[in-house]
Amino acid sequence: xxxxxxxxxxxxxxxxxxxxxxxxxxxxxxxxxxxxxxxxxxxxxxxxxxxxxxxxxxxxxxxxxxxxxxxxxxxxxxxxxxxxxxxxxxxxxxxxxxxxxxxxxxxxxxxxxxxxxxxxxxxxxxxxxxxxxxxxxxxxxxx
Amino acid sequence: xxxxxxxxxxxxxxxxxxxxxxxxxxxxxxxxxxxxxxxxxxxxxxxxxxxxxxxxxxxxxxxxxxxxxxxxxxxxxxxxxxxxxxxxxxxxxxxxxxxxxxxxx
Numbered sequence: 001x002x003x004x005x006x007x008x009x010x011x012x013x014x015x016x017x018x019x020x021x022x023x024x025x026x027x028x029x030x031x032x033x034x035x036x037x038x039x040x041x042x043x044x045x046x047x048x049x050x051x052x053x054x055x056x057x058x059x060x061x062x063x064x065x066x067x068x069x070x071x072x073x074x075x076x077x078x079x080x081x082x083x084x085x086x087x088x089x090x091x092x093x094x095x096x097x098x099x100x101x102x103x104x105x106x107x108x109x110x111x112x113x114x115x116x117x118x119x120x121x122x123x124x125x126x127x128x129x130x131x132x133x134x135x136x137x138x139x140x141x142x143x
Numbered sequence: 144x145x146x147x148x149x150x151x152x153x154x155x156x157x158x159x160x161x162x163x164x165x166x167x168x169x170x171x172x173x174x175x176x177x178x179x180x181x182x183x184x185x186x187x188x189x190x191x192x193x194x195x196x197x198x199x200x201x202x203x204x205x206x207x208x209x210x211x212x213x214x215x216x217x218x219x220x221x222x223x224x225x226x227x228x229x230x231x232x233x234x235x236x237x238x239x240x241x242x243x244x245x246x247x248x
Contacts, residue, residue, distance in 0.1 A: 015166035022196075040196075040227035047198040051165040097235075105168040107202040109235040116234045 002031050006070040013058045013065055013083070015051075021067055022046040028069050029077055034139050041117035042077065042137055048110040049081040049133045055102050057085025057131060075139045076119070080132060087127040095123070146174055155184035160193040168200035172207045179211040187212050192223030192246060201228060202235050209241060220244070 007028050011017045022043040029042055046067075053065045063085050070078040088094045095115070100108030115121050118135040125131040148157040157178055163171060179187055189208060191197075205221065212219045222244045224232065229245055232238050 018164050018166050019162060037226065037230070040230065043196065044198050044227070044231060047164055047196075051198065051200070055165065104207060105165065105172055105200055105203050107199045107206060107235065109199040109202055113199055113231060113234050117230070 002071050003073055004071065005031070006068065009067045011065055011067075012062045013054045013085075014062065015054050017065070018047055018050050018054065021050045021065075025067070025069055025079065029139075032071060032075055032077060032139050033142060035142070038137065038139050042079075045114045045117045045135060045137075046079065046081070048114050049079075049135070052110055052133070053081065053083040053085065053131070055106065056088070057083035059086065072136075075141055077137050077139060078134075079136070080134050082130065082132045084130040087129055088123070088125040088131055089127055091123050091125055146178075148178055150182055150184065153185035154188060155179070155182045155186070156188040156190055158190040158193065162196035163194060163201040163204060164196070164198050165200040168204055171204045175204065175208045176211050179208070179215070179217075183215055184217055186218045186220060188220045188222055190223050191221060191225070191228055194225070194228060197228035197231050199231065199235065201231060202237055205232075205237060205241060218242075 009024060025046045026039055026043050063083060066082045068080045072078050093099055095111045097112045098108040100106045114135060119138045120136045122134040145160055146157060157175060209219050220242050223246045224243055225246045232243060
């Protein structure tokens with residue numbers, strides 16, 4: 001049974017781990033028989049969340065990022081990406097399109113993309129304690 | 144990541160490859176800006192046909208290229224966009240700012 005299967009990963013906030021994290025989640029999700037579009041959406045959302053940890057949670061030091069994936073009933077992939085970094089003072093503001101405290105190589109579209117590519121997105125953050133991004137994607141069952 | 148570019152008249156084509164994320168976005172931004180500054184084209188084409196993945200950092204790469212081209216009053220065009228990058232560009236509204244031609248499948 002795929003239902004109930006899970007995996008947990010822990011890695012340092014090095015930018016080379018962005019590609020690793022999205023590929024690992026895509027490999028895990030493969031057992032759910034996703035379409036290419038679903039897989040692309042999941043990879044993109046994971047890439048955004050992990051990049052946020054690297055750029056914003058730990059701006060001037062390396063920290064730990066924890067990624068947990070679970071398969072829930074009805075073919076739902078549940079992903080939690082957690083850091084113990086600086087936290088987000090105003091989550092509503094951070095979710096707004098084009099708001100960024102990042103540099104020229106950031107676009108401020110990270111949360112907008114996570115929101116539009118996933119079925120649900122929940123952000124919990126405490127200043128000085130870290131942020132947790134919880135997202136779910138329901139995959140279509142292929143006939 | 145590697146770049147090939149060629150010039151035909153006033154048109155400069157820069158072919159991008161691989162996955163464009165935050166890890167390598169800065170390098171893409173710098174290389175594209177340097178090429179535009181060197182060749183001063185009227186039209187700059189970013190060829191995405193060998194790009195396999197783009198996240199929001201890819202949007203920043205395109206916005207920076209757009210800025211460089213506006214400074215010299217030139218035009219930016221994106222070609223060969225496959226479905227995953229296209230979904231990212233559409234979700235962000237980038238398709239309203241830049242002319243985008245999708246890959247022919």
